[in-house]
Amino acid sequence: MRELVYYVAVSLDGYIAGPEGQFDAFPVEGDHMAAQIQRFPDAIPTVIADAMGIERTGTFDAVVMGWNTYAVGLPAGMTSPYQHLEQVVFSRTRSEADIPGDHPNLTVTDEDPVDVVRRLKSQPGKSIWLCGGGQMATQLAGEIDRLVLKRSPLLFGNGIPLFAPGAYQPSAFAEVSTTAFSSGVVISEYVRRPVSQNPN
Incomplete structure (x- = not known):
């Protein structure tokens, strides 16, 4: 079955963007970038990847x-x-009619995200990337199979959290790798533990 992977940059204090969605503070230069491009080339916007020949x-x-x-x-x-x-x-409030011009291979839906992700998982294919944001991550927390966190040596002080506040429902993940780069970025990867291994 396909995995849902929450792959995202995060500050030391747990924010994935500033209060208005700003993300330009995250470093885009340094030795961590080559590792990201090699592992997750599909997470680079199409136009940028084409320009870089990725x-x-x-x-x-x-x-x-x-x-x-x-x-x-x-x-x-x-x-x-x-x-x-x-x-x-x-x-819940926007539709494809709110998007100017063409938007190939994109669907806007008000369906339950859990239902959509479960449907995608049941179909053949590669992994599914959960791009954000924090509210969506909280709604889909039970469906996340893998977390890949790019922790930058930054404090935001305020912003959009990695997970928005939700119900208290602990679930266990196992660390499978952590790599520290000279840029100061640390990339850590976790996989969900089977239910039988979750703490009671």
């Missing part, structure tokens, strides 16, 4: 995200940021 031979063939995460690229004209992937954007 081959998309990686982990994902679908991406899910909330409207606020998706909308970050709209001012720059990125109406279909990952058009090499099947893109699903969740919104």
